[in-house]
Amino acid sequence: MFGLITRRYLSQESGKRLMQTIPMAANSPVAGWAKHGLAMPRKARTSRFKKDIEIPAPKPEFIKKQPTFNPEPKVVQEEQIMSKKPRRQLKPRKALITLSPNAVAHLQALLNQPVPQMIRIGVRNRGCSGLTYHLDYVEKPGKFDEVVEQDGVKVIIDSKALFSIVGSEMDWLDDKLSSRFIFRNPNSKGTCGCGESFMV
Incomplete structure (x- = not known):
């Protein structure tokens, strides 16, 4: 049973x-x-996920190396580059006006007078071509005037005339008809028949 x-x-x-x-x-x-009708004792359960997963360590040849920084060689290279770079050569400044030996001699005679005088060069709108040279005797330059010194003598140039006479040569002409200062101006594009005025 x-x-x-x-x-x-x-x-x-x-x-x-x-x-x-x-x-x-x-x-x-x-x-x-x-x-007594009791339930069977349970067995201890183990989770299938408790098993530790071993992660292999990366091989040394695959490890990314951090770049090393050394500022000293970089500074040396920059200094070498700066030293090798050619320097820009500045063109010499063009003279405002040059004086011939005859002009220097006559200007020196003016300065040796009891009351020293200097010549101030300017331009005015007059004549057939538009501009003419204007000379004044002054004792000192104005606020915006340019002073040119050559061979111990000084010539004053009006600031408004700089563009018209820059690079010119000033000469002293003494002939049977007259004695006067003349100018050889490379900026002149034409003169009138009498030579009194010029055009730039």
Whole structure:
């Protein structure tokens, strides 16, 4: 004769309590927990995810090396580049006006007078071509005038006449008809028939 032993357990998947009957012989030894209808002791469960995963260490040849920074060679290279770079050569400044030996001699005579006088060169709108030279005797230059010194003598140039006479040569002409200062102006594009005026 077979007896029925009831065993209860809790299912993990469905969460429902189920009853299971197991046929056993009448004379078979029965455990203490089975006589009182107790549930079977559960075995300790181990999670399948508890197994440690070993991550292999990267090989030395695949490790990215950090770049090293040494500022001293860079500074030396920059200094070498700056030293090799050719310097820009500035063109010499064009003289405002040059004086011939005859002009220097006559200007020196003016400065040796009891009342020293200097010549101020300017231009005016007059004549056939538009501009004519204008000379004044002054004792000192104005606020915006340019002073040209050559061979110990000084000539004053009006600031308004700089563009018209820059690069010119001043000479002293002494002939039978007259004695006067003349100018050889490279900026002149034409003169009138009498030579009194010029055009730039």
